Amino acid sequence: MSGIFDNAITSIALGIEDFETGPDARMLSAARNYYAGLLLLAKECLIRAAPEADPMEVIGAKFKPIPDGEGGVDLEVVGYTTVDLTQLKSRFKDFGLPWPDADINKLQRFRNDLEHYHLKEPVSALGEAIASSFPMVVDFFNLLGEDPHDHLxxxxxxxxxxxxxxxxxxxKCLASLEIVDWPAVVTDLDRMECPQCSSSLIGQADPDNADREDVIGKCYQCGEEIPFETMMQMVVNTSYEISAYIMAKEGLNPAITDCPECWSSTYVETGEASVCFTCGESVSGECARCSTDITVFEYNPDYPDLCSYCAHMSEKIMRE
Incomplete structure (x- = not known):
């Protein structure tokens, strides 16, 4: 068993013990230790994937080229700095190892925030960060072929x-959102984050409400109420930001745009959905002149029944 693995176990255990003590003053220490332990587990996974290599050649962060005397170069590790979270994810991919589908960013952000200012509820916030990243602990131990319960x-x-x-x-949070009569499909609502504390525990203030127009959000971590307009933006961004990215990457119109009726940035246009989550209006239809589909990008409020080309031609005729 390597020293890195032992250090990972020690760090995670110390982090949880600090967390269990409760006082806010121990939360920064808890976050630092627990976060460090997770990264050490990831580094151990890389090292065991290349058992014949020098560990620093696997997890070292800096390398420099050294002539090999035969016209080529060898890469030599510089110093003892090891890879950070971003580099770890990249090396897992290079090594053909699956990176756990868990949220470690919340833990990283929590640690950074505590170092700069005092959080309102550090104990409960760290509890969520630990819970969110827990599947990562399990997945790393599975990769290592170890039983986490034996070591922790x-x-x-x-x-x-x-x-x-x-x-x-x-x-409970997700259940309160699932009953809402949304104007289009919504997904990944568990990835929304509170604007105040970044918690993902977002639900409705009234968990029995099913009317979209009456949705008021609430963070069940810090208690912050989230206004209707902000909730609509959060729901749209969480549900469609990946589609927006892919469509933009392929040179297509974005999936999320400003609504021509209420001007909120919550209009969704995907080909299957064409509607504003804030005001509920849809400008989609069929051109009365050429039967072309009208999307939000074709829409002209002066010629709502015409596509952009036919609207242009109508204006041209009128000018003549």
Missing amino acids: ADVWDTLLAQRAAFEKVQK
């Missing part, structure tokens, strides 16, 4: 309890 027995119950508590609240 003293803190395993705490890890499980935080995950269970988080999932219980998250389930």
Whole structure:
């Protein structure tokens, strides 16, 4: 068993023990240790994937070319700095290792925020960060062929309890959003983040409301109420930002744009959906002149029944 693996176990255990003590003053130490432990586990996965290599050649962050005497170069590790989170993800891909589908960014952001200012509820916020990243612990141990309970027995119950508590609240949050009569398909609402504390525990202030126009959000981490307009932007961005990125990358019109009726940046145009989440208006239709489909990008409020080309031709005729 390597020193890095031992250090990973120690760091995670210390982080959870600090977290269990409760006082806010220990939360920064808890976040630092737990976060460091996760990164060390990831580095151990890389090292075991190349058992014959020098560990620093696997996890070193800086290299320099050295002539090999035969007209080529060898890469030599510079210093003892090891890879950060971004580099770890990249090397996992290079090594053909699956990166866990879990949220470590919340933990990283929590640690950084605590170093710069005092959070309103650091204990509960760190609890969510631990719960969100818990699947990463399990996945790393699976890659290593190790049983996490064997190595983290003293803190395993705490890890499980935080995950269970988080999932219980998250389930209620998502249930309150799923009953809403949305104007188009919504997805990945568990990835929304509170504008105040970045928590993903976002639901409705009234969990029984099904009317989109009455949606008021609430963060069940910090208690912040989220206005209707902000909630619509969050729902649209979470549900369609990937489509918007892919469409833009392919040179197509974006999936999210400004609504020509209310001017909110919550109009969704995907080919299957063409509607504004804020005001509920849809400008889609068929051109009365040429039968071309009218999208939000074709729409002209002065000629709502015509596509952009036919609207242009009508204006040209009128000018003549």
